[in-house]
Amino acid sequence: MKKVLYSVLCGVLAVTLFAACGGGSSSSAGSAGKAGSPTSEVEGIIADYQAEDIEIQQKLEKLAKAEKPDVAELTKLAERKQQLDKDSEAKLDAAAKKLVGMELPYELSEGLFYSIASPLTVTEAYANGKEAVAAVISFRIKINEPLTVAKGESTGYPVCYKYVDAGGNVVGASLKYPFGMSPNREAVELKAEQVLDEELKLSYDMPKYGGACKVVFISKEEYDTLKK
Numbered sequence: 001m002k003k004v005l006y007s008v009l010c011g012v013l014a015v016t017l018f019a020a021c022g023g024g025s026s027s028s029a030g031s032a033g034k035a036g037s038p039t040s041e042v043e044g045i046i047a048d049y050q051a052e053d054i055e056i057q058q059k060l061e062k063l064a065k066a067e068k069p070d071v072a073e074l075t076k077l078a079e080r081k082q083q084l085d086k087d088s089e090a091k092l093d094a095a096a097k098k099l100v101g102m103e104l105p106y107e108l109s110e111g112l113f114y115s116i117a118s119p120l121t122v123t124e125a126y127a128n129g130k131e132a133v134a135a136v137i138s139f140r141i142k143i144n145e146p147l148t149v150a151k152g153e154s155t156g157y158p159v160c161y162k163y164v165d166a167g168g169n170v171v172g173a174s175l176k177y178p179f180g181m182s183p184n185r186e187a188v189e190l191k192a193e194q195v196l197d198e199e200l201k202l203s204y205d206m207p208k209y210g211g212a213c214k215v216v217f218i219s220k221e222e223y224d225t226l227k228k
Contacts, residue, residue, distance in 0.1 A: 038098035045095055046131055049088040053130075056081050085130055093127035096135075100125055104137060107216040113157060114178075117142035117195045120202065120215070138199045141178060149188040154181045159200060160223035166213045173218070173226045176200050 060077055063069050103119040117140040124136040141159060149157060154177050162173040178196055179188060190196075202215065218226075 038095060038102065041095045041098065042092065042133060045088065045091045049084065049092075049130055052084055053081070056084070088130045089127050092130065092133065096125040096127050096133045099133065099135060105214065107214060109216065109218050109222070111219060112217060113145065113147060114141040114143055114159065116140075116217070137202045139202075140195055140197075140199055142193060142195045143190045145192050147188075147190040149179050149190070151187040152183045152185055154179055154183070154185065158220055158223075159217065160220055161202070161215050161217045162223070162226060164214050164216060170226060173223055174202075175220075175223055176202075 056077055060074070063074055063077070099122045102122045104122070106116065106120050108116055118138075120137055120139045122135050123138045125133055126135075128134040147157070157179060158175040158177055160173065160175040163171050165171050178198060178200060179185065180198075
């Protein structure tokens with residue numbers, strides 16, 4: 001199962017960033033970023049953790065530079081740090097589970113062989129350490145026109161997408177193969193408006209796609225250009 005990592009090392013939860021760009025020609029606004037929403041709760045937990053962690057680190061550095069370090073104080077700070085990590089991850093995990101069911105906004109380019117048949121929805125989420133949330137985001141596609149996918153053909157009909165930041169700059173691109181990668185797969189006959197049974201799951205890596213705020217589904221030609 002693909003997992004999409006939402007790191008907040010930049011100080012903002014990625015699911016909030018996805019909503020920050022607003023809607024597109026075919027988009028779902030969701031509830032991300034609203035005051036009191038699950039994403040704002042996650043952001044608050046992480047911000048509190050980072051602030052206290054910095055405070056502890058600064059005190060530890062100061063003590064370490066002292067001519068005669070206060071061993072008792074060092075021990076106290078180490079214990080405080082350990083408890084902070086434990087409590088923060090537990091709080092973050094509880095808050096992350098509230099993200100399940102959230103819909104993420106997207107934009108769909110023209111001329112694709114498919115449409116988005118179901119919202120991009122968080123189906124699983126949990127804490128990944130003290131400063132990140134891992135999530136699984138699922139959706140289905142609908143075939144626009146009758147389509148025949150030959151036996152064993154797997155790369156001819158990819159679902160390509162790019163990530164853009166708030167300024168519209170592309171920060172990354174990826175793709176999925178909705179008909180699988182097996183050379184032994186039988187030919188597939190699809191009718192217009194037919195929804196695929198198989199759910200697709202976005203691949204997201206915040207360190208790689210840092211700053212992304214919107215997913216845009218694109219053509220294979222545009223994807224190839226971006227990858228050059």
